[in-house]
Amino acid sequence: MKRLRVAATAVVAAALLGGCAHMQGSGPSRQQEVARKGSVVMPFDLMRTTHFFDDNATGGIETITANDHADAEQVALIRGHLSKEAGRFGRGDFSDPARIHGTDMPGMAALAAAGSRLQVTYREVPGGASLTFASQDPGVVASVHQWFAAQRSDHAAHMHMHMQGQMHEQMHW
Numbered sequence: 001m002k003r004l005r006v007a008a009t010a011v012v013a014a015a016l017l018g019g020c021a022h023m024q025g026s027g028p029s030r031q032q033e034v035a036r037k038g039s040v041v042m043p044f045d046l047m048r049t050t051h052f053f054d055d056n057a058t059g060g061i062e063t064i065t066a067n068d069h070a071d072a073e074q075v076a077l078i079r080g081h082l083s084k085e086a087g088r089f090g091r092g093d094f095s096d097p098a099r100i101h102g103t104d105m106p107g108m109a110a111l112a113a114a115g116s117r118l119q120v121t122y123r124e125v126p127g128g129a130s131l132t133f134a135s136q137d138p139g140v141v142a143s144v145h146q147w148f149a150a151q152r153s154d155h156a157a158h159m160h161m162h163m164q165g166q167m168h169e170q171m172h173w
Helices: 002-018 030-041 072-090 095-101 108-112 138-154 167-171
Strands: 049-056 059-066 119-125 128-134
Touching: 049 138, 059 072, 059 138, 072 095, 072 119, 072 128, 108 138
Parallel strands: none
Antiparallel strands: 049 059, 059 128, 119 128
């Protein structure tokens, strides 16, 4: 009975840490590796925050919020980080995501090369902040969507997607 309980606990822990149904061999899962690297690049606690990557017709919105909106420390860390990233992304500097996800992340090279065809804007939201990635260029919009899909996969344990049409209601903007 004890062996079964330990095995069940290990399976649950692996699922929670990995954010996926299977582990890749005996090494860490992609999600675990992203979380490890992310903790070096992102100053906030992934376990106390949630990422949202929502596609829209002109690109998409990345939102990071503290799980507890009253957690002033996490909210400040999120806002400081995303404020800096907005400037970097606007200049085509995607080095932080490359350090976390790798340089071959889908869509990222095209976004880094988009120049003035990509606008990145920062906005504070309740409990955190968001970055809006917008373009009138269909190729850039497609790159945002590819990049967001890869983000959703890599941040599986720490992200959610807003339901279409309900995002503004859920965020209480």
